[in-house]
Amino acid sequence: MSTNLRELMERHAEASPPPLGAARLDQIRRRIARHRRTRALAGSASVAALVVAVVAMWAAVVAPAPMTPAVPKLVYGIPEYAQGGRVVAGGQAVLPTTHLDFTYVVPTQGLDLRSATPVLGYSFRCSVDMSLDISINGKPYLNDVTCGSLASFKWFDVGIMAIVGNVVVGRPVTFEVAPVLWPFLPPRASPYAPPVTGSYAMAISVPVPSDQYPFPPRPAQLKPLVRWPDGVARIDSNPADPLAPVSTTVIWQYQDIRLECQTPGELVITIAGRTVETYYSWDYETETGLYSSLPYDPSASSYLAALDGQPVTVTVTPRQVSGAWTAGLEVAPPIAY
Amino acid sequence: MPTVDEYDQFVVTLSPRLLRSAYLLTRDWAAAEDLLQTALAKAWFAWRRLDEWPEAYVRKIMFHTYASWWRRGSFAESPTAGLDPQQRATDHHAEVDDRDQVWRALGRLPRRQRAVLVLRYYEDLSVADIAVILDISEGTVKSQTARALARLRRSADLTPGFDIDKVMA
Numbered sequence: 001m002s003t004n005l006r007e008l009m010e011r012h013a014e015a016s017p018p019p020l021g022a023a024r025l026d027q028i029r030r031r032i033a034r035h036r037r038t039r040a041l042a043g044s045a046s047v048a049a050l051v052v053a054v055v056a057m058w059a060a061v062v063a064p065a066p067m068t069p070a071v072p073k074l075v076y077g078i079p080e081y082a083q084g085g086r087v088v089a090g091g092q093a094v095l096p097t098t099h100l101d102f103t104y105v106v107p108t109q110g111l112d113l114r115s116a117t118p119v120l121g122y123s124f125r126c127s128v129d130m131s132l133d134i135s136i137n138g139k140p141y142l143n144d145v146t147c148g149s150l151a152s153f154k155w156f157d158v159g160i161m162a163i164v165g166n167v168v169v170g171r172p173v174t175f176e177v178a179p180v181l182w183p184f185l186p187p188r189a190s191p192y193a194p195p196v197t198g199s200y201a202m203a204i205s206v207p208v209p210s211d212q213y214p215f216p217p218r219p220a221q222l223k224p225l226v227r228w229p230d231g232v233a234r235i236d237s238n239p240a241d242p243l244a245p246v247s248t249t250v251i252w253q254y255q256d257i258r259l260e261c262q263t264p265g266e267l268v269i270t271i272a273g274r275t276v277e278t279y280y281s282w283d284y285e286t287e288t289g290l291y292s293s294l295p296y297d298p299s300a301s302s303y304l305a306a307l308d309g310q311p312v313t314v315t316v317t318p319r320q321v322s323g324a325w326t327a328g329l330e331v332a333p334p335i336a337y
Numbered sequence: 338m339p340t341v342d343e344y345d346q347f348v349v350t351l352s353p354r355l356l357r358s359a360y361l362l363t364r365d366w367a368a369a370e371d372l373l374q375t376a377l378a379k380a381w382f383a384w385r386r387l388d389e390w391p392e393a394y395v396r397k398i399m400f401h402t403y404a405s406w407w408r409r410g411s412f413a414e415s416p417t418a419g420l421d422p423q424q425r426a427t428d429h430h431a432e433v434d435d436r437d438q439v440w441r442a443l444g445r446l447p448r449r450q451r452a453v454l455v456l457r458y459y460e461d462l463s464v465a466d467i468a469v470i471l472d473i474s475e476g477t478v479k480s481q482t483a484r485a486l487a488r489l490r491r492s493a494d495l496t497p498g499f500d501i502d503k504v505m506a
Contacts, residue, residue, distance in 0.1 A: 005458045008440060008443075009454075009455065012360070013459060025345060028374050031378040032382075140367065141367050142368065
């Protein structure tokens with residue numbers, strides 16, 4: 001059995017993969033840079049263990065929050081705004097229609113497919129649980145996407161998207177959505193069979209600057225911030241003015257900077273005079289974002305490596321925030337992923 | 338301690354092999370590429386702290402990332418089909434290759450079971466090595482392997498009367 005199973009796997013695995021070749025290394029470099037930003041956007045679950053107690057909430061409102069829509073507007077049944085993105089294209093279909101397609105022209109200005117920052121996002125929403133296949137410009141991109149009644153949101157890996165789907169700025173990109181059908185199985189004959197009724201939708205989003213983004217309504221009580229363990233160098237917001245930049249001087253030995261913010265807004269991190277990252281928060285959750293100060297960029301890496309053992313000033317400059325924030329500097333953690 | 342240059346060399350040299358393993362897990366080249374790059378990017382952040390040849394480390398990240406995608410249920414890379422709808426429709430009416438039926442059934446396995454089979458039969462790793470990579474006991478590796486093979490035999494992806502043992506024997 002093992003021999004034939006091995007042959008079966010080898011037969012499929014040895015088929016020619018997409019000719020990514022040397023482009024893979026560039027893709028990974030961009031992904032490493034984007035990883036920090038994505039982690040900052042989405043928060044880091046790994047830091048949850050650090051949340052051991054509640055810290056008294058700090059300052060009250062200092063700066064008014066931008067627009068606060070009472071009821072999120074839906075486009076194609078999907079929230080128009082999510083995770084810093086705004087829906088710009090999409091479609092919705094009802095079973096038994098088994099094909100949905102729509103086009104979106106990637107702007108020639110403002111969106112750089114080579115950028116390490118998110119430039120295109122996507123969301124799904126289905127009235128009943130089902131799986132969807134997604135193609136870009138006729139090329140399969142995602143298979144068996146789990147879709148349910150709660151809209152999901154993710155940023156595209158535009159590098160892979162561009163290569164797989166031959167996406168070019170200024171030209172229409174055709175997105176095709178198809179419920180996963182298994183024609184050799186009658187409906188509901190197995191848990192893998194698709195539903196026979198229901199609707200499904202997909203939307204494309206582009207980033208919105210935080211000063212133009214309609215943050216959600218401010219809750220009556222803001223969530224508490226993390227309490228850093230002993231030994232963590234920290235930078236905390238000014239209780240009297242959360243919008244004031246705060247600096248601290250440390251002997252540089254750090255690899256990670258973790259941030260939390262009670263409110264939406266931006267936290268710009270500057271190390272020894274060089275701006276290295278901006279952390280974005282789009283809601284009132286206080287998940288801890290992560291910025292690792294070990295950049296792939298050789299010049300930045302050398303820059304930070306040269307700081308080892310020297311006193312440096314680390315500054316956090318907040319923008320649009322209306323509550324407390326905190327940053328913790330940590331030495332290299334044990335190997336983890 | 339591996340250097341930055343070694344990281345680049347590692348990516349160029351080892352990626353094709355790792356990509357094929359990723360494909361066996363995801364059954365979709367785009368998703369496999371995504372999985373591989375995700376693992377390699379994660380490895381980068383620990384690269385300077387590695388004190389051994391990092392292939393095993395990257396493989397471990399890749400298999401765990403694959404499992405975490407499943408647990409989160411948030412990302413799209415849960416490909417179990419690998420065939421486009423037109424191909425599926427063709428399969429319905431045309432003669433279906435026995436091996437393709439097994440391939441499809443393989444794609445329907447739970448992720449950990451599929452990972453165990455890929456590590457065992459494609460990567461050709463020992464039970465002990467698989468246990469280390471997946472952070473499970475050797476007994477669990479054995480039981481997961483047995484369950485995976487048993488599940489293949491009774492998979493709904495096989496047409497009625499299909500004798501999987503005839504193909505797999």
